[in-house]
Structures are given as structure tokens and as C-alpha cells.
Amino acid sequence: MGTQDVPLTRDTSFHTAYYVLVLISAWVAFKVLQALYNVSPLHPLSHIPGPRIAAATYLLEFYYDVVKFGCYTKEIKKMHEQYGPIVRINPNEVHCSDISFADEIYAVGGRKRDKPLHQINGSALGQAGFGTVDHDIHRLRRVPLAKFFSRAMIARLEPEVHGLVQKLCDKLLAQSGDNEAFDIAMAYSCFTSDAISSYSFGESFGFLDQKGWYPNFRAPTASILRPVFIFRFFPWTKASAGLGKVFVDYVPKDIALLIRTLQIDLPAKVIKAKADIDAGITYDRPTIFASLLQSELELSDKETHRLADEAAAVVGAGTETTSWALSVMTYHLLTKPDILAKLTRELKAVVEDPKQLPAWPVLETLPYLGAVIQEGLRLSYGVSSRTARIPTEENLLYRGEWNKKPVEHVIPQGYAVGMSAFITHHDHRAFPDSYAFIPERWLDEDGHRRKDVERSMLAFSKGSRSCLGMNLALCELHLCLTALVLRVIPQMRLSDTTDEDLAYDHDMFIPMTKENRGVRVIIAWRTFNSGPWTSYTEIACPQLPVSSSTAMSTTVNPNERIIPLDGLPLAILAISCVFWVLSVITVSMRAYTRISKAIFGLDDAFMVAGTIVYTAATGLAIYALLVGLGRLEADLNAWQRSEAMKYYIIWILTYVLALAVVKSSIWITILRIASTKINLRVTVYVLLGITWASFCITFIGTLLYCRPVRTIWTPLLVLTGKGSCAPVGTFVIIGHVATVSTIVTDLALVVVPAIILWNTQMKKQQKLQAFGLLSFASVASIITMVRIPYINRFEGMTNLQFWVAHIMLCSNVETGIGCVASSVPSLRHFFRGETSGGSSGPSNKRSTPGPSRDFFTIGSQPRLTPADGGFSLSTVRHGREENWEPLHDGASDQSDTPIDPKGLYKKQTYAVDIEMKHLDEERQARGR
Numbered sequence: 035m036g037t038q039d040v041p042l043t044r045d046t047s048f049h050t051a052y053y054v055l056v057l058i059s060a061w062v063a064f065k066v067l068q069a070l071y072n073v074s075p076l077h078p079l080s081h082i083p084g085p086r087i088a089a090a091t092y093l094l095e096f097y098y099d100v101v102k103f104g105c106y107t108k109e110i111k112k113m114h115e116q117y118g119p120i121v122r123i124n125p126n127e128v129h130c131s132d133i134s135f136a137d138e139i140y141a142v143g144g145r146k147r148d149k150p151l152h153q154i155n156g157s158a159l160g161q162a163g164f165g166t167v168d169h170d171i172h173r174l175r176r177v178p179l180a181k182f183f184s185r186a187m188i189a190r191l192e193p194e195v196h197g198l199v200q201k202l203c204d205k206l207l208a209q210s211g212d213n214e215a216f217d218i219a220m221a222y223s224c225f226t227s228d229a230i231s232s233y234s235f236g237e238s239f240g241f242l243d244q245k246g247w248y249p250n251f252r253a254p255t256a257s258i259l260r261p262v263f264i265f266r267f268f269p270w271t272k273a274s275a276g277l278g279k280v281f282v283d284y285v286p287k288d289i290a291l292l293i294r295t296l297q298i299d300l301p302a303k304v305i306k307a308k309a310d311i312d313a314g315i316t317y318d319r320p321t322i323f324a325s326l327l328q329s330e331l332e333l334s335d336k337e338t339h340r341l342a343d344e345a346a347a348v349v350g351a352g353t354e355t356t357s358w359a360l361s362v363m364t365y366h367l368l369t370k371p372d373i374l375a376k377l378t379r380e381l382k383a384v385v386e387d388p389k390q391l392p393a394w395p396v397l398e399t400l401p402y403l404g405a406v407i408q409e410g411l412r413l414s415y416g417v418s419s420r421t422a423r424i425p426t427e428e429n430l431l432y433r434g435e436w437n438k439k440p441v442e443h444v445i446p447q448g449y450a451v452g453m454s455a456f457i458t459h460h461d462h463r464a465f466p467d468s469y470a471f472i473p474e475r476w477l478d479e480d481g482h483r484r485k486d487v488e489r490s491m492l493a494f495s496k497g498s499r500s501c502l503g504m505n506l507a508l509c510e511l512h513l514c515l516t517a518l519v520l521r522v523i524p525q526m527r528l529s530d531t532t533d534e535d536l537a538y539d540h541d542m543f544i545p546m547t548k549e550n551r552g553v554r555v556i557i558a559w560r561t562f563n564s565g566p567w568t569s570y571t572e573i574a575c576p577q578l579p580v581s582s583s584t585a586m587s588t589t590v591n592p593n594e595r596i597i598p599l600d601g602l603p604l605a606i607l608a609i610s611c612v613f614w615v616l617s618v619i620t621v622s623m624r625a626y627t628r629i630s631k632a633i634f635g636l637d638d639a640f641m642v643a644g645t646i647v648y649t650a651a652t653g654l655a656i657y658a659l660l661v662g663l664g665r666l667e668a669d670l671n672a673w674q675r676s677e678a679m680k681y682y683i684i685w686i687l688t689y690v691l692a693l694a695v696v697k698s699s700i701w702i703t704i705l706r707i708a709s710t711k712i713n714l715r716v717t718v719y720v721l722l723g724i725t726w727a728s729f730c731i732t733f734i735g736t737l738l739y740c741r742p743v744r745t746i747w748t749p750l751l752v753l754t755g756k757g758s759c760a761p762v763g764t765f766v767i768i769g770h771v772a773t774v775s776t777i778v779t780d781l782a783l784v785v786v787p788a789i790i791l792w793n794t795q796m797k798k799q800q801k802l803q804a805f806g807l808l809s810f811a812s813v814a815s816i817i818t819m820v821r822i823p824y825i826n827r828f829e830g831m832t833n834l835q836f837w838v839a840h841i842m843l844c845s846n847v848e849t850g851i852g853c854v855a856s857s858v859p860s861l862r863h864f865f866r867g868e869t870s871g872g873s874s875g876p877s878n879k880r881s882t883p884g885p886s887r888d889f890f891t892i893g894s895q896p897r898l899t900p901a902d903g904g905f906s907l908s909t910v911r912h913g914r915e916e917n918w919e920p921l922h923d924g925a926s927d928q929s930d931t932p933i934d935p936k937g938l939y940k941k942q943t944y945a946v947d948i949e950m951k952h953l954d955e956e957r958q959a960r961g962r
């Protein structure tokens with residue numbers, strides 16, 4: 035049996051091969067004959083000029099569209115340059131480059147136009163109106179959809195687009211200062227996907243709600259359109275498109291999302307809409323499905339898969355076209371400041387608040403906005419590849435001109451004739467210098483729209499099969515561009531994007547650039563003085579730090595945290611540390627001396643507390659300097675800008691507390707000196723009040739300036755409406771109130787002790803020395819004055835991190851001087867005590883706590899507590915005249931130093947609350 039089978043099998047194989055060969059030969063022979071027929075005078079298109087190879091077969095188109103991928107449009111453009119306005123581009127199709135013939139090709143009314151099957155084969159959405167060959171069936175399918183996208187319906191659903199436009203702007207602005215370039219086309223794709231879904235299905239896809247811009251439909255659309263030419267030549271491969279949902283779990287996330295949306299979610303929505311209608315559930319908000327299901331469409335046209343195809347066509351047609359048009363406009367506005375400025379002026383004339391845009395019909399009346407949109411549509415092409423129509427019932431007669439000679443061609447009925455936006459939009463007769471972005475070309479000298487130029491536009495195609503979503507697209511473009519120009523574009527910078535990234539390279543139905551890198555941008559911090567919408571932004575986001583257009587340094591590392599110190603930050607850090615160290619040393623010694631002598635008073639306690647808070651403030655200052663304070667914005671990344679401002683604000687709160695406590699210490703000390711002078715006492719109380727009032731204004735004012743307070747360093751909160759700030763002038767006023775009160779109190783700290791000193795009987799030379807030391811304190815006032823211009827820098831809001839560092843420097847030095855100056859007198863005694871006593875500790879006599887025969891203090895048990903702190907040199911002794919001691923600082927009052935007969939003595943009467951025992955002693959002493 036086996037031996038007999040072998041020849042049989044060989045025989046069968048031979049026959050099979052033979053038949054295949056015959057079939058192939060027959061097919062080749064047929065094709066050759068067909069090619070010969072195509073180029074023969076017998077073919078109805080034989081009179082149309084063009085390359086013979088294109089007339090003979092589809093091989094030329096195959097080569098440029100399939101092999102070279104999407105390049106046939108460019109080749110057709112070359113053919114027109116060689117053969118004239120009408121060329122034959124394949125055996126059955128003619129291409130026209132003369133816009134004046136467009137109304138014939140894309141006719142309206144009763145003039146029937148089929149779509150060529152060869153073209154429709156490229157679309158996997160064969161059941162949608164868009165993919166319908168027959169004119170009449172297309173018409174039936176289009177009518178209910180056209181109602182849904184009519185102007186009347188858009189007027190009804192326009193608020194949804196407004197909301198999404200603002201959401202897009204908020205989301206873009208939330209990226210302010212990120213310094214990370216991203217493809218703005220992705221962001222616009224998120225917006226247009228959400229807009230089309232929100233408009234059509236009553237609920238948006240939610241791309242604008244997600245974190246970041248990914249996933250979106252931009253890249254997946256390109257992937258899905260990639261096989262468009264394969265489908266066109268080998269339509270049977272379209273079956274593979276249905277496999278998408280089978281492999282949905284194995285493809286990249288974004289492609290899976292698009293497949294799931296088109297092939298799973300949309301059919302599910304149709305089924306639900308059907309069920310709702312069957313159950314009598316109606317919705318106030320119309321959806322595309324309800325409109326189609328309730329229309330007069332044939333039942334077969336209401337099948338789930340067909341309606342899903344229709345919805346998918348709307349999503350597909352409405353997403354990338356609109357988003358690429360916006361991207362192109364954005365690029366040209368960013369590279370052409372004059373156009374941006376002109377557009378901004380026009381918009382500002384009608385837009386009071388860019389967050390509350392006027393309705394689309396109002397914006398439509400703005401000629402320059404319209405011109406920018408037209409020019410953007412022209413250079414984004416919409417559908418760049420050719421789109422043809424077949425006049426089924428009439429021949430078309432073309433009359434034109436070529437090389438200054440009249441040309442006439444008859445395009446017979448039944449043959450496709452089409453045009454391409456890419457070619458039409460670069461017709462130099464209608465659009466001179468056609469690759470340049472010149473909105474003015476759409477306007478006449480009076481600034482009115484030029485209808486003649488508008489007629490040359492093919493972005494939305496023309497006629498009965500023109501873009502169905504044109505109204506929605508124009509509504510989106512007007513609203514979105516207006517909001518972008520007024521809110522976002524002033525902060526937008528291009529990043530590594532050139533004309534080449536916009537330039538048409540090939541097409542996949544929609545235009546594609548060479549590397550499809552998109553339009554990469556960075557959103558900078560808002561700029562008050564360079565942005566075109568200063569007034570609004572000043573009101574809405576007064577706290578935002580800003581950058582100049584040159585500020586976006588690409589050398590900034592977005593992940594950097596701590597910056598090595600140099601220049602101004604290093605100087606501030608060094609000076610702050612020096613004053614802090616001096617303060618800590620002097621105050622510690624003062625405290626040590628007072629504690630060891632058991633004369634640690636309220637003023638000492640305040641001074642120690644103030645120094646502790648001052649220590650915290652210095653630590654905060656150091657951290658702020660390490661993360662970016664003291665530097666220009668251009669040198670900082672977003673995190674550093676925010677962190678530096680955050681710690682600057684925390685530092686302010688800490689610094690004002692430190693200053694108030696330190697000053698209180700000094701006032702308490704002076705209060706003792708001025709104890710018998712009622713005027714001085716009142717003055718001191720007033721100044722003490724001013725000190726704390728100033729503290730309250732600065733502290734509470736800073737906390738209340740923005741709500742929540744973190745809005746100051748988190749602009750996102752303002753942009754997302756979760757935070758708000760008072761106008762920037764408020765913060766400047768707070769700063770000036772603090773400064774003026776500080777200067778007043780600092781000067782008073784010189785003047786009041788000086789008055790007290792003046793009344794003593796000191797020698798003139800000693801008085802002068804004392805005044806010299808007092809003037810040391812006045813340095814604090816001078817330094818406070820130095821910071822005034824830096825407070826005014828808040829109004830400019832430019833490079834805040836740099837300018838506020840100067841305020842920090844002045845303030846740290848001022849507080850340090852306060853601590854040191856108020857403690858220096860104690861140190862004099864400290865050193866003297868150390869050297870004379872020969873020991874680091876106090877003498878036995880001094881260390882003995884308890885009442886002294888000579889001293890009493892305010893509101894406490896008698897203690898050795900002369901008012902020797904602060905800037906005062908007035909150290910007084912109370913007691914019998916023979917016991918009077920030299921005028922020294924407080925600590926020296928406890929010294930055993932013998933009385934200098936030539937010394938200066940002051941008799942002091944204290945009007946203070948004291949215990950009776952001491953009053954008695956006093957009286958006895960006086961009596962003696």
C-alpha cells in the first residue's frame with residue numbers, strides 16, 4: 035500500500051503546482067492586458083496627463099505609499115508640477131490641484147458623489163458614514179449625525195467644552211516650573227478626546243483627570259492608522275483589525291486603551307442606550323447613540339456594531355485632527371511673538387476673565403483670532419492624504435490654465451477625482467509664501483475676512499461628505515486657543531522643537547512629521563512683567579514666582595535637591611552664622627553670669643528664649659539657602675523654587691518671633707532703668723506694645739496672606755482653585771509695617787537709654803563712650819532700612835528666591851546685633867570677674883542667693899538685678915551713699931571692686947513694688 039501511495043502523492047503535488055503556476059500566469063497576463071488597456075486610448079482617462087506607469091498600474095502608488103510609506107502625496111505634488119493641475123495618479127483616479135475645481139469635485143445638493151472603494155478600503159470603519167461608498171446610503175446615515183453636530187446642538191452643549199478648556203489650562207499650568215519638556219500635542223489630544231466623548235457620549239474619557247498626559251490616543255491613533263495603506267491594497271487584511279480585542283491584554287497600555295474604547299466600550303454603550311430606550315428611560319442630555327437610535331435610520335443601520343463604528347469614526351476623526359491643529363498654532367505663536375501680541379490684544383478687548391470665556395459665537399467675530407485659526411488649520415492640513423469622490427451621474431468638465439495656456443479636461447462619470455489638503459494648502463497662487471505662518475493673509479486691509487482666501491481652504495474638505503464635526507472643531511479651537519493664549523502660552527516655552535518637527539513628511543490619512551516627536555514645550559513659572567496677560571495673573575496668582583523668557587535654563591537638573599553653596603547664598607550663610615555664633619556666645623555668657631549670681635531676671639529669660647528661637651531661624655535660613663534661596667529662578671528646578679519659598683516663609687514666622695522676644699528682653703531691662711520716670715515708662719510700654727503689634731501683624735498677616743498658607747509655595751492650589759491669595763500688595767504692606775515698626779523700635783532702643791544716660795552725672799568722655807556703644811545698636815536700625823528696597827521686590831515677583839534672601843540677611847544680622855548688644859555689658863563684668871577672681875565661677879559672695887542689702891528688683895524678691903541689659907550702660911546702685919559703687923553694668927554691681935573715689939555715682943529713686951521689708955530698709959537707710 036505504502037509503495038503505491040508515493041507516486042500518487044507526487045502526482046497530486048505536481049498537479050497542484052501546475053495549477054498554481056497556471057493561475058499566476060493567467061493573473062499576470064490579465065494584469066499585463068489590464069495595464070495595456072489602462073494606458074491605451076480606449077481607457078476613459080487616457081486623455082488625462084500623468085506618468086504612464088501611474089496610468090498603467092497601481093504599482094507606483096504601492097511603491098510610494100506601502101514601500102516608502104505614505105509618500106505618494108508628495109509624489110503627486112511633483113506630478114502636478116510636471117503635468118499640470120489635473121493628473122492621472124492611478125489607473126482609475128485623477129488628482130486635481132486647482133481649488134477652483136473643488137466645488138465640482140465635492141459637490142452638494144442632488145449631485146451624487148460616491149467614495150472610491152480603493153480609498154474606503156483603507157478604513158476599518160466600513161459601517162460608519164465616513165466609510166460608506168454609496169452616496170445615497172451615506173446621505174441617510176449622515177443626516178441624524180449632522181443634527182447632533184449642528185450649531186444649535188453645539189450652543190446647547192458648549193458649556194461642557196468651556197469646562198474642559200479650563201481643565202486643560204489648569205492642568206498645564208499645574209506643570210509650571212517642572213522644567214520637563216513634554217509633547218503639547220499629547221495634552222491637546224487628551225483635551226480633544228475628552229471633548230468629543232463628553233459631547234457625544236455625555237461622559238468624558240477622563241484623560242484630563244488622570245495624572246499626567248499618558249495614556250492618550252495620540253500614539254495609538256498613529257499605530258492604528260499605520261496599516262491604512264496595506265488595507266487599501268489588501269483589503270482582506272482588514273479582518274486582522276478585529277483581532278485587536280482578542281490581543282488587547284498583550285499590546286502596549288495606550289494601544290490597548292484605544293482598542294478597548296473603540297471595540298469594547300463603545301459597543302457596550304450602544305447596547306446600554308438601546309436597553310434604556312427599550313425600557314423607556316430618557317435622558318435630558320442628548321447623546322450620539324440616543325440620537326441615532328431615535329432617528330429614522332433603517333433598523334439594519336441601528337445595529338450595535340454599525341453605531342459603534344459611527345461613534346468610533348467620530349472619536350477617530352475628532353481627536354488628532356483638532357489636537358494637531360492646536361499644536362501647530364501653539365508652535366507658531368511661541369515662535370512669533372508679534373503674532374501672539376496682536377492676538378492677545380484682540381482677545382483682551384473682549385475677554386474680561388480668561389476663566390470665564392465668552393461664548394463661541396462671540397469669539398467667532400474676532401477677525402485676527404479667526405485668521406490665526408485658519409492659518410493653523412491650513413498648515414496642519416486636517417486630512418493630508420488625498421480624498422476623492424466619484425461623480426456617478428455626471429461628467430466633470432475642468433477648465434483652467436497651465437503654463438499660461440488654457441487647459442480643458444473631461445473627467446468621465448464613474449471615475450474618482452480628488453484633492454489633497456497638503457497640495458492645495460501650498461498652492462502659491464492662493465497662499466504666497468505658503469510654508470510661512472501668516473495670519474494676515476486671511477484678512478483684507480480693513481481687517482475683514484477675505485472670503486476669496488477662505489474658499490481656497492480644504493482643511494474640512496467640502497461638499498456633501500465634508501467634515502461633519504466642523505462646528506464642534508471650530509468651537510473647540512476658538513475656546514481653547516483663547517484660553518491658552520491668555521492663560522498658558524505666556525508661560526510656555528518651546529524645548530528642542532524646530533520647524534522640522536512641524537513639517538509634513540508623509541501621511542497616514544492624517545499628516546505625519548519625520549520623527550513624530552511632536553511639539554515639545556515646558557511650562558515656566560508665570561511671569562508678571564513679560565506675559566501678555568499681566569492684569570489677570572496678578573489678581574489670580576499674585577504669589578507665583580516667575581521667570582523671564584531667558585530663565586528656563588536647560589542645564590538645571592530637575593531632580594537636584596541641595597545646591598552646593600557659592601556666591602550670594604554662601605555669603606548670607608557665612609554672615610548669618612557669624613552673627614548667630616556671636617549671639618549664642620554672648621547670650622550664653624550673660625545667662626551663665628546671671629544664673630551663677632542668682633540674678634537671672636525676666637529680661638534674661640526673654641533673651642535666652644529669643645536666642646533659642648533665633649537659633650531655629652538661623653537653621654531654617656541655612657536650609658533655605660541650601661535648597662535654592664539666594665539664587666535666580668533660572669538656576670532652580672521646580673522643587674527647589676517651591677522649597678526655598680516654603681522655608682523662607684517658615685523662616686519669616688520664626689524670625690519675627692525671635693525678634694519680638696529679644697526686643698522684649700531689652701525693653702524689660704530699660705523699664706527698670708526708667709522705673710522712676712513716668713514718661714519714660716509709658717514710652718517703653720508703648721514701644722513694647724509696638725514690638726508685639728508688629729509681630730502680630732507680620733506673623734498673622736503672613737499666615738493669612740494665602741489660604742491655605744502653603745499656597746504661597748504651591749501654585750498648583752491657586753491654579754486648581756483649591757487655594758487663593760490676597761493681592762501681592764498686601765504682602766508688601768505687611769513687610770513695610772514690620773520694617774517701619776522695627777526701625778522705630780530699634781531707634782527707640784538707642785534714644786531711650788540715651789535719655790536716661792544723659793541725666794546721669796557721668797563725665798563727658800564717658801558719656802561719649804556710652805553713646806558710642808549705643809550707636810552700635812543703631813546699626814540694627816540702619817540694616818533694617820537697607821532691606822526696604824528688597825521688600826518692594828515682591829511687587830515685581832521676578833526672581834523672588836534671589837531677592838528675599840537679602841531680606842533674610844538683613845534680618846538675621848539685625849537680630850544678631852540685638853542679642854550681642856544687649857549682652858555685651860554683662861560680658862565686661864564676666865571677663866573682669868574671671869580675671870580678678872581667678873576662677874571661672876563667681877565669687878562666694880556673689881554666688882550667694884538671697885536678698886542683698888543694696889538691691890531689690892521689680893516684682894520679685896529682692897535680687898541683684900540692675901537694669902544692665904540691652905543697650906543701657908546705666909547701672910545703678912541703691913543704698914547708702916557710702917556704699918555707692920561705680921556706674922557699671924549689672925554684673926559689676928555685684929563686684930567686690932572697691933569704690934573709686936573719683937567714680938560717678940547716681941542716686942536713684944525707684945518707684946517700684948517692693949516688699950515692705952526692703953522699703954523699711956530703704957527708709958532706714960535714707961534716715962541715716
Ligand code: HEM
Nearest residue numbers: 164351352355356416417421493494495499501502503507
Ligand atoms: C480640526 C479639526 C478637524 C478637521 C481638520 C477635520 C477634517 C475632516 C475632513 C477633511 C473630512 C473629510 C474626510 C474625507 O473626505 O474622507 C472629515 C470628515 C469627518 N469628520 Fe472631521 N475634521 C476635524 C474635526 C472633526 C471633529 C471634532 C469631528 C467630530 C465630530 C469630526 C468628524 C468627522 C466625521 C464624522 C467625518 C466624516 C464625514 C462624512 O464622511 O460624512 N471631525 N473631517
